[in-house]
Amino acid sequence: MDFGFTQEEEAFRKEIREFLRQELGPERKERTPLELFNPDFSRKLGEKGWLGVGWPKEYSGLGRPYTEQLIYGEEMLYHRAPAGAHILAQNMVGPTLIAVGSEEQKREFLPRILKGEIVFCLGYTEPNAGSDLANCQTTAVADGDDYIINGQKLFTSFAGQADYAWMTVRTDPDAPKKHRGLSMFIVDMKTPGITVGKLDT
Structure with a gap:
């Protein structure tokens, strides 16, 4: 059994890596807590659709497999990318609302979370x-x-x-x-x- 990444997954990694290097610079560096909170950067991720990599398509997510969620997370961590403005909404609030939230809550919050508009x-x-x-x-x-x-x-x-x-x-x-x-x-x-x-x- 082959546990390696597919060509599509490697292409996805390359796309994310190039974006992060363009936005953050080629060198990895430590960031202060304030530097890790960057709403403008979160909105750019939202424009790419990456705040909903694994979210179901019916809620405007990309519906991608867990391997691509892993790749996204690895690259974000490796480049020490700012995530403070979106990580809670992306990883906890959104998935919880998808699972048990009311339709009104889903309409109100999910699109804005995916766009990186709310903290x-x-x-x-x-x-x-x-x-x-x-x-x-x-x-x-x-x-x-x-x-x-x-x-x-x-x-x-x-x-x-x-x-x-x-x-x-x-x-x-x-x-x-x-x-x-x-x-x-x-x-x-x-x-x-x-x-x-x-x-x-």
Whole structure:
């Protein structure tokens, strides 16, 4: 059995590599956190369709095989390409919405994610909840057609630049198991009441 890449896959690698060298220069270099956040670069990837390499065609993705997703990821990492402005939306938010999101959410967010137009930050970590999300203390309580969210998130990279937060909240405090009382919310970072502070580490 041949485990090598096909000619088409190697051509795809060459295309990505040439693009990255043209955009970023021929030399690999370390980049600061701010340099890794580059919305203009993300939009250029979106123009190529590469923010949806493995997304289904029915959602405007390229529908390419896992090997080409791997090639895309390898080249991005090898060239230390800026991914901060799109990686969460591309790899977590989008695929989750495709799997379980409402049709309204798909229409609203998927095209914009594919174009590199919107930035998400990750609202998981809290002062008393890190990798174990069962300790999440941020609450969301239904109020008519809306929810009132109260809590604090910590170590939220790019919160000051993000359009939306992909946020874990507790919607059922009486759930028999802590993990079963959690929900994911997409929170507009311009919502009144949200305060973003700077944490010196």
